[in-house]
Amino acid sequence: MKPSPLSLHNRLLLVALLPAALLATLVTALVLYRSAQTLDRTLHQHGNAIVSFLAPAAEYGVIAGNRATLQSLLQAATAQREVSAAAVYDDRGALLASNGRLRVLEPEVLRSVKDGAIPHAAPDTLAVIAPIKPGGIAVDDEFLDGWQAGATEHGTRTIGWVHVELDTRPSSREKSLIIWTSFGILVAGLLLTAVIAVRLARSVSQPVARLVRGVGKMAGGALDVAIPEEATSHELSALERGFNTMARAISENHRTLQSRIDDATALLAYQAQHDPLTGLPNRRVFEQKLDECVVASRRAGDQGALCFIDLDRFKIVNDTCGHAAGDDLLMRIALLIQQRVREQDIICRIGGDEFALILRGCSPSDAINIADELRESICSFDFEWLGHNFSVGASIGMAHIDGTCTDPSEILIAADAACYEAKRIGRNRVVRYPLEAGSQDSPALEGPDNAQTV
Structure with missing residues (x-):
């Protein structure tokens, strides 16, 4: 029967590590996917909540055309952590007030979005729009009464839009943190599993296998080779001690020879740049x-x-x-x-x-x-x-x-x-x-x- 190309030590490692690695990778991928979905959904909900609050709050400013009121309202909105810009448009799509740097939307885009996120927004930005509906503001001004009456005749006619842009970079950084944390946990788990697997493999490996590995390292050019002397039998223990003594002698001879070569090289370099008689530079x-x-x-x-x-x-x-x-x-x-x-x-x-x-x-x-x-x-x-x-x-x-x-x-x-x-x-x-x-x-x-x- 042809022997397996894998040693007993490697087969034990494979049996212990492969299932653990596959399971840990699948669990980590699932956690990352669900976390990313949760963060995106939370950001959308946060944006919708902001525009849902701003739409009724901006109703009076849109009706009265009071840009100062709208501007102060937008400044309060952009003071929130993730809000980078905000704007209010009238029913024709004209910009009434804005705060922050944003991309002014065309009237067609405003009318095409009832409420929610705008597709194809700027990079690192989530744009959310909500229509401003008349809410029956009680005022004494005859003009406003007439305007409200016209709005009532048309039902829930849109009198403007609120446009808020949220910075998605904090969310992206949180995603990156989750990814790296999950990756670190995955690596730590795999390392712990590897340590346990190595201990298990070593516990069933034979002293002869350690000798073979040591000889293989020396054949590959390694000089500082030492194997643990853990054999229980007298014969194998003598072999391990003899191997370590031979490896130390070879390593010491190599270091001595290398030191002499380095000294000779330094001397030649010095002689190439100095006068041999006076020691001065040549x-x-x-x-x-x-x-x-x-x-x-x-x-x-x-x-x-x-x-x-x-x-x-x-x-x-x-x-x-x-x-x-x-x-x-x-x-x-x-x-x-x-x-x-x-x-x-x-x-x-x-x-x-x-x-x-x-x-x-x-x-x-x-x-x-x-x-x-x-x-x-x-x-x-x-x-x-x-x-x-x-x-x-x-x-x-x-x-x-x-x-x-x-x-x-x-x-x-x-x-x-x-x-x-x-x-x-x-x-x-x-x-x-x-x-x-x-x-x-x-x-x-x-x-x-x-x-x-x-």
Whole structure:
């Protein structure tokens, strides 16, 4: 006999849940249907009650043509919770008074509805009409007596209509509340039934079935798998403990391997953006930050400056004491620069003994002062290596970032040219590029166009 594709556990769940779900769904649908009918009927009755009250109350105002009386009557009617608009028409269908925003009805529509709701009303609106009949008002005015006599001759002639529009949105919201409440009760009932069914299925399931499910999860790729150790026999209990021990070992090995992979990935990402010797951001990060600074200067008007720093007499250290001494000097100079710049500034090593400094949120005068203080700090730094003392300097080329130049490559060229000029005219100085017109802080020098030394 071919085995059923459903396990014993699933068949027990199906037997317990399917009848309960069908019965609960049918009961809920019936409750929703009857509730919606009751709400609609109640709203219609409420509308009919309002117009039934307004029709005789508006009789005098229609007969006397007193619009103020009708208007106050309609204001009192629209003050009710669900009434959005109301109107009174005369016997010809002309509008006498209205309150609220409503769609004025044509005389043909008024005459076609004796009393009750108007079909095809506006969305979210229930329109109800009632005719105004003469009710034998006792007045002394001869004209009104004659008018009433004419009305009596014609029987119950209609002298006007009352038109009330009710907002159906509160009723719709109440329907939605009933729907969601019924749905919540249905879900809660099904969940409770499911809990009972699961307990029943578990009570008749065998420990072997739990082992099979655990193996299936592991075969599907799950690692944190553990089965309850509830077997009563010694052999099955040993199997359950052995399975859980094996699953924990596999999961732990996987976490350890994943942690090593994450650490290696983070290290590679760090190395891709930092100089391995000094730990400073490399040229890739420098170019990205320079682009961001140029964009900020163009959009938000931020000022800044780019400084190229080229160490003077660095080759002497390398040639005299070797590359180990040069590397140690570069690390110390990098640390010295980091300690002298502001928190928002960015210092990068872009190659060899060259550094790039991006001064953000910095005026031209402040940029000059920062660059000159940095030059003095490097110049006064004494480097000692195996009994040899060295003094290095720094030639600094500066280009301002003020929004006038939108191409980062042009700013790079300008700063590089200024640095070259600082080297050419004697080293250990700051040269600004370009020369500001009318500047009196220092004389112009020969070299790149508009280069200025400080």
